[in-house]
Amino acid sequence: MKAVTSNYVTxxxxxxxxxxxxxxxxxxxxxxxxxFPDVPFTKL
Incomplete structure (x- = not known):
């Protein structure tokens, strides 16, 4: 799975x-x- 935009993941x-x-x-x-629960923000 790859992030298309950066955002929080629930x-x-x-x-x-x-x-x-x-x-x-x-x-x-x-x-x-x-x-990694300490980094819930996705990167591009």
Whole structure:
């Protein structure tokens, strides 16, 4: 996933993105999501 604009990311956005990614890659492979909670602002 790549940020198109810089903005804050909420926990609901992260959870919904995680669910979609896991559903798409269910049988293909494993997914690791690394988020640093002290830096909730995305960069370009």
């Amino acid at each position: 926990n609901r956005q992260l959870e919904s993105a995680r669910k979609v990614i896991i559903r798409a890659a269910r049988k293909v492979g494993k997914i690791w999501i690394r988020v």
